[in-house]
Amino acid sequence: MSATPRSLLSEGTWPPKPWWNAPPGVWTALAWCAGLVFTFLVRLRLPGEEEPLVLAGVVFYRWDGLTFLALATALALDGSRLLSRRPLAAVGRLLAAAVLGTIPLSVGEIPLAQFLAVDVALYFVAAARSRRTGRIAVTTALAVLAGFLATRWLSGWNTGTSAELAVALTAVVAWLMGTSAHESRAHAEQLRERSTAQAVSDERLRIARELHDMVAHSIGIIALQAGAARRVIDSRPEQAREALGEVETTSRETLAGLRRMLGALREAEVVEAGRREGPAGTPGLADLDGLAAATTAAGVRVEVRRVGDQRPLPPEVDLSAYRIVQESVTNVVRHAGTRSCRVTLEQRDDELSIEVVDDGRGHGATADTGYGLVGMRERVGLLHGDFSAGPRPEGGFRVAARLPVPAGVR
Known part of the structure; x- marks a missing residue:
């Protein structure tokens, strides 16, 4: 039986990384080795060929030619080892290896096979390092190619200018590809940072809306209770005492809610997938009876009717529904003038x-007046629902909202 991820973790053994996630130095070393193998293959008569594609130089198979190739390989491997820590020094060693590797080949240019490792290094330097470092690396590579050609020109030796231009083109292409990868990564990082900042802003806005809804409702209840206590404090002191007790209780509950929300505001925790859990004690429709009882005790009777099967709702729908009812009842208490x-x-x-x-006198000439109505409309809009609010023809005011329930929760 194959080991499961849990058993691997329990045994302290991690699954190996995919081979394509190897460090850049490994790829550079493989590129040099591949170029070295190709260098030997093109100088052999392979099956189906009448003669080798490239004739071997006089010193290619001699001890001195093989020594130069071995030294070049050592330089290339050392450059590959330094690529992650000292990229410019690594590129310098790889360029030196490419130049040294041409000595036993008897060629008039640096072949692409010897320059392949440099191209790979240029890509990784441009992709992972700063733009300045990438420009220095590609400029150095082109300068070495130009210097190699100039040396042969001045010495009167045969020069493969066209082939060298093709090699220079591969260096520029590798640098451009690395620069493109670097810019793509930077752009993706900017998008992640922007998304995180937007999520934090949305969370703070949500908490601010929660603060508004909670404080507005509590202040309305406190105002009613305080007014009732003032009117009966001389004639009915017991009722005044009860009203003041309700004021104290509501004030303490509001203060506790403010502390919870301000703590959540400081933390600004972002929850993915658009379903963010609120601070501890986030209300829902299960708390509607308590809201109705508190408002009724303040002097405005709230009748709650439930139609249909009462099934669990998603947290964002449950919270938004409660806040819509709370804000609507608060508007009734503050503006409707009804009991x-x-x-x-x-x-x-x-x-x-x-x-x-x-059945009161209404609280707004249109459906768009007041911050509370705007807040309710925003809540419903975020859930892709419908919202309407306005005076009723027969008198009073009506607030109506329709909140879709996701299919996975039905």
Whole structure:
């Protein structure tokens, strides 16, 4: 039986990394070895050929030619070892290896096979290092190629200018590919940072909206209780004492909620997938009866009607529904001038409908007045629902919202 990931972890053995995740130095060393093998193969008569593609030089198979190739290989491997820590020094060693490797070949240019490791190194330097380092590396490579040609020209030796131009082109292409990879990585990092900043901003905005909803409702209740206590403090001191007790209780609960939310605001924790859990004690429709009781005790009777099967809702739908009802009831307390209101919750398979109506004098000439209505509209919009609010023809005010329920929660 093959080992599972859990058993591998328990045994202290990690699965090996994929071969394509090898360090850059490994790829550079492999490129040099591949070029070296190719150098020997093109100087042999392979099956199907009448003669080798390239004739071997006089010293190619002699001890001195093989010694130069061995020294060049040592330089290339040392450069590959330094590539991750000292990229420019590594490129310098690889260029020296490419030049040294041409001595036993009897050629008029640095062949592409000897320059392949330099191309690979240029790509990794441009992709992983700063732009300045990448430009220095490619400029050095082109300068070495130009210096090699100039030396042969001045010496009167045969020069493979066309082949050398092709090698220079591969160096520029490798550098451009590395630069493109570097810019793509930088752009992806900027997008991640921007996404994180946007998520933090959204979280802070959500908490600010929570603060507004909670404080506005609590202050409305406190104002009602304080007004009732002031009116009956002389004639009915016991009722005044009860009202002041409600003021104290509501104030303490509001202060505790503020402390929780401010703590969450300082942490600014971002939860992925758009479903962010609120701070401890986040309310939902299960707390609606407590909201109705507190508002009724303050002097405005809240009747709650539930229609349909009451099934669990997603956290964001549950919280938004509670806040919509809370804000609507707060508006009734503060603006409607009535003693009662009715809250209807109708839960279907694919949506939750909310309706809050009262028989008061209304609290807004249109459906877009007041920050509370704007906040409710934003909540519903974020959940791709429908929202409406406005005076009723028969009198009073009506707030209605429809919140879709995701299919996975039905």
